[in-house]
Amino acid sequence: MNYEQLLIETALADERIVVMTAENRALVRNAPAALKGRFIDTGITEQTMIGMAAGLALRGRIPVVHALAPFLTMRAYEFIRTDVGIPHLPVKLSGYIPGFLSDGNGPTHQAIEDVGIMRGIPGMEVYAPADEADLVGMLPAIWSSPAPAYVRINHKAGSYVHMPYVPGKAEIVSKGRDITLLVYGFLFENALRAKGLLEAEGLSVGLINMRSLKPVDEAAIVEAARGSERLVTIEDHFQTGGLYSIVAEVLLRHRMMANVTPLSLGERWFKPGLLGQVLETEGFTPEKLVEKIMIYA
Amino acid sequence: MKKIELEELQETAVKVREHVIKMTADGGCFIGASLSCVELMVYGYARVIRRDRVDLHRDYLFLSKGHDVPALYGTFVEMGLLAPERLGNHLSTADSIYWHPNRNIPGVEFHSGSLGHLPGVAAGVALDCKLRGGDNRVVVITGDGELNEGSVWETVLVANAYGLDNLTIVVDRNQFQANIRTEDLIPLEPLEDKFTAFGCNVQRIDGHDFAALEQAFTCVADGGKVNVIIADTVRGKGLPSIEARADRWFCSFTAAEVGQLLQELHGNLKATIQSETQVVR
Numbered sequence: 001m002n003y004e005q006l007l008i009e010t011a012l013a014d015e016r017i018v019v020m021t022a023e024n025r026a027l028v029r030n031a032p033a034a035l036k037g038r039f040i041d042t043g044i045t046e047q048t049m050i051g052m053a054a055g056l057a058l059r060g061r062i063p064v065v066h067a068l069a070p071f072l073t074m075r076a077y078e079f080i081r082t083d084v085g086i087p088h089l090p091v092k093l094s095g096y097i098p099g100f101l102s103d104g105n106g107p108t109h110q111a112i113e114d115v116g117i118m119r120g121i122p123g124m125e126v127y128a129p130a131d132e133a134d135l136v137g138m139l140p141a142i143w144s145s146p147a148p149a150y151v152r153i154n155h156k157a158g159s160y161v162h163m164p165y166v167p168g169k170a171e172i173v174s175k176g177r178d179i180t181l182l183v184y185g186f187l188f189e190n191a192l193r194a195k196g197l198l199e200a201e202g203l204s205v206g207l208i209n210m211r212s213l214k215p216v217d218e219a220a221i222v223e224a225a226r227g228s229e230r231l232v233t234i235e236d237h238f239q240t241g242g243l244y245s246i247v248a249e250v251l252l253r254h255r256m257m258a259n260v261t262p263l264s265l266g267e268r269w270f271k272p273g274l275l276g277q278v279l280e281t282e283g284f285t286p287e288k289l290v291e292k293i294m295i296y297a
Numbered sequence: 298m299k300k301i302e303l304e305e306l307q308e309t310a311v312k313v314r315e316h317v318i319k320m321t322a323d324g325g326c327f328i329g330a331s332l333s334c335v336e337l338m339v340y341g342y343a344r345v346i347r348r349d350r351v352d353l354h355r356d357y358l359f360l361s362k363g364h365d366v367p368a369l370y371g372t373f374v375e376m377g378l379l380a381p382e383r384l385g386n387h388l389s390t391a392d393s394i395y396w397h398p399n400r401n402i403p404g405v406e407f408h409s410g411s412l413g414h415l416p417g418v419a420a421g422v423a424l425d426c427k428l429r430g431g432d433n434r435v436v437v438i439t440g441d442g443e444l445n446e447g448s449v450w451e452t453v454l455v456a457n458a459y460g461l462d463n464l465t466i467v468v469d470r471n472q473f474q475a476n477i478r479t480e481d482l483i484p485l486e487p488l489e490d491k492f493t494a495f496g497c498n499v500q501r502i503d504g505h506d507f508a509a510l511e512q513a514f515t516c517v518a519d520g521g522k523v524n525v526i527i528a529d530t531v532r533g534k535g536l537p538s539i540e541a542r543a544d545r546w547f548c549s550f551t552a553a554e555v556g557q558l559l560q561e562l563h564g565n566l567k568a569t570i571q572s573e574t575q576v577v578r
Contacts, residue, residue: 018428037427037428038428040424040459042455043454043455043458045451045452045454045455047413047417047447047448047451048416048417048420048448048451048452048455049417049455050417051414051415051416051417051418051420051421051448051452052417052418052420052421052424052452052455053421054407054417054418054421055417055418055419055420055421055422055423055424055425056421056422056424056425057421058406058407058418058421058422059353059421059422059425059426059429060353061425078411079414079417079448082408082411082414083407083414083417083418086408087400087407087408
């Protein structure tokens with residue numbers, strides 16, 4: 001089952017679901033025919049779409065809202081914060097092509113601060129599935145929660161067979177004494193391969209698919225910090241506000257010290273291009289990740 | 298509308314203005330914009346919103362220009378929706394009566410304060426009413442300065458695309474935004490033409506005239522177009538000493554001045570205001 005199939009199936013079974021888009025139908029091409037009036041395309045109007053989503057939610061609907069992740073989270077940010085965040089309405093935000101998935105579009109289309117800004121809204125949940133199977137496994141819980149939520153939509157196929165999603169919990173793929181890789185979203189696949197390469201070097205490597213960035217699985221982070229010599233956070237996000245920040249906050253809250261290496265985009269937008277080349281250039285292929293990690297090994 | 302009903306509404310409007318004037322003491326409020334929309338609120342709750350309807354059949358009045366909330370709360374008191382003594386809690390953290398509306402006060406449909414938001418929220422509600430086949434009325438009151446916000450026009454485009462003729466936008470056209478005339482900053486006229494060009498069913502009336510409001514709401518049409526009522530109003534209406542003055546937007550008055558203004562409201566004297574004007578621009 002893919003994202004769209006799950007969405008339509010869920011909406012057909014639950015009259016409360018309405019599907020909205022700001023003229024981005026990439027994920028929902030079949031929704032108009034299937035859902036008729038409950039498919040609402042507002043055109044290129046992210047602000048109005050969010051305002052209307054809040055109005056629909058006031059009437060008992062659960063809007064699942066689509067737009068490209070940067071426009072959804074930033075053009076409409078104050079509307080999300082004010083119309084959805086303050087009244088804590090169950091509006092479900094599906095951000096398309098977040099992070100590296102905007103590949104050749106350029107910095108206008110790069111949502112690489114989205115985790116930071118969305119988790120800054122009280123009560124807003126933030127999710128980043130590892131691949132489409134993980135996404136589809138997580139969405140039923142996300143959509144049935146009464147909270148507003150932002151999902152980094154990841155429609156890429158993955159090779160890993162995931163464990164069932166437990167709300168608010170990370171997926172602990174492995175535990176390792178030397179290093180634990182903490183990753184979310186699309187980069188999970190490369191982190192998984194990097195883990196294999198690091199193990200071939202004789203290292204004991206942990207890997208955590210964070211899945212839910214807010215609420216975050218604090219126990220998983222604390223346990224990894226206790227059990228590993230070094231944590232490595234891997235994210236297609238600015239260094240501020242994303243997983244590195246989350247890990248720092250959790251460790252401080254638990255009065256813990258740890259060696260933490262952030263692999264992020266630092267404070268710059270990435271060089272646009274085909275996805276494979278972007279990963280190569282930015283140093284996020286499995287091999288490049290291993291190179292950067294081995295400096296500390 | 299019968300003469301007696303008209304007189305009742307006019308009496309209610311005077312009482313609402315009294316509440317607004319009293320709220321300028323102990324911290325102040327946005328008196329100018331509150332006094333301009335009193336008739337719009339009173340008429341809305343007395344004659345448009347059918348308060349016997351409940352749940353999904355309800356009518357909605359959204360206040361998008363949130364800083365005129367004293368007029369809303371004054372209207373709530375006069376409609377029996379809010380205990381009058383609570384207005385005495387204005388700006389006390391022990392209650393939720395502050396400079397912008399919020400849903401802790403029963404009757405407030407949605408919080409506002411950030412301009413250009415509630416047309417969108419109201420459009421979402423109106424769309425859901427359509428989806429469910431309801432005949433609900435959805436009214437949103439905006440300011441005129443608020444029309445600077447692009448999101449208002451974005452929403453008008455979308456609402457007309459979806460044929461939301463159950464949505465009525467009432468513009469409190471008091472000619473001012475904060476401390477300047479709209480036409481001296483970002484001119485809005487010809488305003489009817491703008492809304493008409495965006496596909497709306499537009500009327501322009503005297504926003505202090507209940508009979509005109511009655512006529513306008515009677516002409517709200519169901520032809521697939523968003524209804525717009527441009528209500529020409531006077532900022533500070535009812536108090537000649539502050540009417541249509543750019544510097545009387547937010548006002549904080551002394552108890553003595555409040556007393557004089559209440560007299561002025563009833564035509565008994567002209568108030569002498571010595572409190573400083575508060576200008577943000």
